Amino acid sequence: MMLQKCWPPSDESATLRVMSRVINFSPGPATLPTSVLESIQGELLDFQGSGISILEHSHRGKHYVAVHEQTTALLKELLSVPDTHEILFMGAGASGQFAFVPMNFLQGGSADYLDTGTWSKKAFKSAGCYGEPRWAGTGKEGERYVRAPRDLDLSEGAKYVHYTSNATIAGVQFHAAPNASAPLVADMSSDILSRPVDVAAHSLIYAGAQKNLGPAGVTIVIIEKSLMEQGRTNIPDHFQYGLLAAKQSMLNTPPTFPIYCVGKVLQWVKDNGGAEGMAKRNQEKADLLYKTIDDNAEFFRSPVEKGSRSQMNVVFNLPTEDLEKAFIAAAAEEGMVNTKGHRSVGGIRISLYNAIDPAHVVKLTDFMKAFAQKNG
C-alpha cells in the first residue's frame, strides 16, 4: 500500500524526467531509488485520499501513525530485530548520538572506542564531556586508516565498546562485529541494511538515514532494553532512550517526512530481497569495482587492506592528482557525479549504497577501463 503509485509513472514526460537523472555516487546524502521518488511525488499533494499532504499530517493522526508503525515494523523485519531490542527514531543526526550515548551510559566512567578516523574521533570527543573514553584499537597505519582495528586492547571496566562499522572517508569496513564482553555500540550510519546485521550482538546501533535508508533528518536507534533501563534519568526527557521508547519516539513531534521516506525505502528493500538481497547486490557491485581496480593495478590503487575494504565507499587513487581531476571531470561528462574523494585524503571515492543500480557500476567500470587504457 505504501508504494502504491498514485501518479502516472509511465507517461512520456515522466519517462523523460527519469531519463534525465544522473548517476550519483555521493557519500551522503545519497541517491534514492527512482521508484521511491516517483511514489513520494505522486502522493505529495494528497496522502492516501486524506486531502492532506504527508508533509502536513499531524504526528498524532491516524495517517501518520500508520506510516510510523509500518516503518518500525519494516525495520524490525528487515533487520531481524529481536524482541529484546527497541527501535527509535530521533533527530539531530548520528552526531546527536555521539552525545546521547555517553550522556545516558557513561556516567563518569570509561568506555572503549575503536579508531577508524574522523567519525570515530568525533564520537570519542563527545564522550569526553561525560566521562573517560579511551582508545582500544586503531585502523591507522602510517598516515592513513587502512583496516578495521584488530588486536583490541579492551578494558575490564568499560561501560561499553563503541565502533564505527563503516568509515566513509577511509573506505574501511568491519566485516564482523568486534568481540567484546561490554555492551557493544555501533555507529552504522553508512552500512546499515546493506547486509544482514547481528542485532543481538549489539546493545545499541545508531544510523543517520541519509546513506542507505532515506533522506537526511532522521536517525534510527536500535537499543537493547536491558541497557536502556540503565540510562540516566537526571538528563532532559528527550535524551532518555527509555522515555522515547515508552512513547514510540513521539515524546515530541518526530521528523515525520524523513521517517515516511525511510518507510518507502524499506518497502523497496523488501521488494528487492531484503537484507540478504541487498548483501548479494552490494557484494556484486563492490566485487566488480575492486576487481577493476586490482586488474588495473598499475593505474588504480586501493590503499585499504583487502579484508577491510568497504562495500559502501570504494576509495582509490590514480597515478597523479591531475589524472584524478581529469577522471572526475570525464565521469561527470558521462553522467556519473560525486566521485571525488574526501578533501582530507583526496583521490576518488565511489559510494555504492543500496540504491546504486548494479548496471551503473558496470557503466562506471567500463568507463574506468577505457580511461586507464587511454591515460595509462
Add this chain to the structure above:
Amino acid sequence: MMLQKCWPPSDESATLRVMSRVINFSPGPATLPTSVLESIQGELLDFQGSGISILEHSHRGKHYVAVHEQTTALLKELLSVPDTHEILFMGAGASGQFAFVPMNFLQGGSADYLDTGTWSKKAFKSAGCYGEPRWAGTGKEGERYVRAPRDLDLSEGAKYVHYTSNATIAGVQFHAAPNASAPLVADMSSDILSRPVDVAAHSLIYAGAQKNLGPAGVTIVIIEKSLMEQGRTNIPDHFQYGLLAAKQSMLNTPPTFPIYCVGKVLQWVKDNGGAEGMAKRNQEKADLLYKTIDDNAEFFRSPVEKGSRSQMNVVFNLPTEDLEKAFIAAAAEEGMVNTKGHRSVGGIRISLYNAIDPAHVVKLTDFMKAFAQKNG
C-alpha cells in the same frame, strides 16, 4: 527561482487534486500553501536540472548550499534579523532547545521561566538538569491558563528569562515581549513569522518549523552573538551554538529537505506581503473568528482573556461535550478537519497559521453560525 514551477500546475488533473484537499486546522504539523506543495512536487525527481532530487543532494554540494543560504537570507529579511544575531538550523525539535539553552547558558545558575502551560513546563523541567529554573509569573487562573503572565517576579541574578510566546493548548499569546533586564529567550514555535518580531529585544528565539514555517524536522534558532559567545565549551560540539554558527549549521548533515521546504514557505510569505502581510492576514482571520464567538456568546465561549487571545490557536467551548463532538463531526463533513481541542482541555481548537486561507475562516464562521442557530 525557488518557486519556479517545473511541473504543470494548471492542467485539469492537477486542479482536481488541489480541489480534493481538505481545510486542515491542525495545531501542527500544519497545513502548507498548496502552491508550495505543487512546487516541491514538480521538482522532486530533478532539482533545477541537476538530475538529482533535493532529497538526495549532498549538503556540501552547490545546489543544496544555495538553498541553505537562500533560506537563511529570507529568514533574515522577513524577520528583520539584525547583524548582531546569527540564524541557525538544528534538529531535535523545539524540545531539543528546551535542553540546549540551559546546557549552554544556565551553568548551574538560575533562570526565570514564565508559565503558560504544557510547553513552558517542559522547558522548565529540562532546565532543571543544568541549574535552577524558577517560575517568575503564570498565566494560570483556577484550572486553566487564560492569559499571558503579568506582574512578573523577575530575579536579579537570572541568567535569562524564558517565555513561550504562544501557548498552543491554552490558546494564549503574548502580544508584546515581556520586559526583562536579563537576556530574553523565547520559544516562538507556534507564532514565529505570523507577525513582525522585535528580534533585537531577544537574545535567543527558537521555533520548530511545523506550524508557520514548513514541515516537522527542523528548528530555527536566532541567537545574539554576545550571548552565544558566553556558551559553555565543555559540552558536545553539536550542542554549542557558537560552533554551529561558525559552520553555517553544517557541523554535521543538517535536515536538508525540511530546510528546503522552509525556504519555499518563506518565499511564499515574501510573495504575500512578508511579516506585515501575514500580520494583517492573521489579524483579519482571528478577528472574524473571535467576533463569531463573541456574537454568539450564549453558544460559543472563549475561556481566554481578550488581551491574551491567540491569533494562532483559537480555543472555545460549546454548551456541552456532546455538542462539541457533533460540531467536530459536522465540520469534518464540510471538509474542515482537525478542529478538536487538546485532550487536556477539551473543547474546540482552530489553528490559524499563516497558510490558512482567509476564505477558509469565512467558510468556518458561516458553518459556526449555522450550527449555533440549529443547535442553540
